[in-house]
Amino acid sequence: MTCTATLRPEPSAAVPVYRYRLAPDGLMTRRQLRAAGLRPNGHDPVGEIRWHRGRRFALLYRVDQAAPVRPMTPGRARALEAAMRARRTCPVCLIDRGYCIPLSLGCCVPCSNI
Numbered sequence: 001m002t003c004t005a006t007l008r009p010e011p012s013a014a015v016p017v018y019r020y021r022l023a024p025d026g027l028m029t030r031r032q033l034r035a036a037g038l039r040p041n042g043h044d045p046v047g048e049i050r051w052h053r054g055r056r057f058a059l060l061y062r063v064d065q066a067a068p069v070r071p072m073t074p075g076r077a078r079a080l081e082a083a084m085r086a087r088r089t090c091p092v093c094l095i096d097r098g099y100c101i102p103l104s105l106g107c108c109v110p111c112s113n114i
Helices: 030-035 074-088
Strands: 017-019 047-051 056-062
Touching (some): 030 056
Parallel strands (some): 017 047
Antiparallel strands (some): 047 056
């Protein structure tokens, strides 16, 4: 059985590939869209940027097809708060430590030294 998954996808012929900082106007990465208060709106990428000799890449989306980010609803805010509280709560002492418990330790720092 062979593994076909790669850490670095090959450039596809379906979308054009641009070098770092050379993408045409009107295209943005997901992070750039988010910083502008937009989202891809379900549209497929129309290009990609590659840098670090092709080892790093980012997909590009058209700004004119992007939609505004959906507003945070009270239900989503409650769910996010509950998820973050679970990440901050130590499974050993059950105390909310105020920081995300490191996965490498599996518990808070004081409990890991016991």
